[in-house]
């Protein structure tokens with residue numbers, strides 16, 4: 001029987017987001033968690049929320065049922081240096097670009113789940129894609145439950161994770177880019193910034209809610225806002241002339257290509 005359910009290597013931004021979701025949804029209690037991080041500030045934070053902490057990573061490998069790697073990919077080699085020769089528990093990795101085969105070769109771990117979460121996990125509205133196919137049912141359910149505590153989860157094959165990275169991983173930035181352009185365009189039409197922000201954000205929220213809940217397809221919803229010769233059609237024709245769809249497609253392809261180049 002292991003002392004802790006979850007050991008975390010690297011208690012930074014994402015680890016805090018995931019653990020605060022897991023604590024608030026009662027997937028885990030702080031006393032079931034050991035967080036390992038060289039940073040004094042980080043350890044003080046986790047002590048303040050009731051978790052145990054360690055400056056070394058070794059106690060997590062030895063005393064935890066699951067081991068979450070939440071260090072930056074470039075710090076992975078240093079993080080496992082002191083763990084050579086250890087018998088690894090079930091490994092959960094959120095490190096971008098670190099493949100299951102690469103983690104297996106570096107650690108000797110047999111059971112590895114790879115997860116690609118995203119930034120809105122920090123407000124409980126995340127999107128995570130999980131390949132837990134090498135885990136048994138109980139372990140797989142633990143991983144899914146952990147990430148469900150900070151948002152939505154889909155299961156994917158590892159081969160799809162670069163595409164996932166290009167969509168939901170990098171995607172929040174595309175949304176912010178569009179919002180910024182939309183607000184700036186609204187201001188060019190004479191609206192004050194706070195008016196523009198309210199109009200754009202609520203239009204985004206309302207449009208998204210309808211897209212998620214309506215039985216209509218996206219094409220039908222576009223048609224529902226467009227009347228022949230009207231304002232929406234004028235805007236849609238302008239988007240089409242500027243190659244909007246192709247620009248989005250090229251951007252997502254570029255992100256996927258970069259994710260592939262960074263995979264190891």
Ligand SMILES: NC(=O)c1ccc[n+]([C@@H]2O[C@H](COP(=O)([O-])OP(=O)(O)OC[C@H]3O[C@@H](n4cnc5c(N)ncnc54)[C@H](OP(=O)(O)O)[C@@H]3O)[C@@H](O)[C@H]2O)c1
Nearest residue numbers: 010012013014039070071072073075078079095096117119
């Ligand atoms: N942020 C995102 O939106 C996002 C989305 C998807 C996936 N990810 C993945 O999540 C992982 C963590 O990202 P993050 O944004 O949470 O990074 P972060 O805030 O930098 O957290 C990483 C933590 O690991 C610590 N650390 C460094 N070397 C260590 C070692 N040898 N042993 C133990 N801990 C060590 C760092 O301490 P110091 O600060 O003292 O170096 C830091 O506290 C990355 O692999 C990233 O690819 C992030």
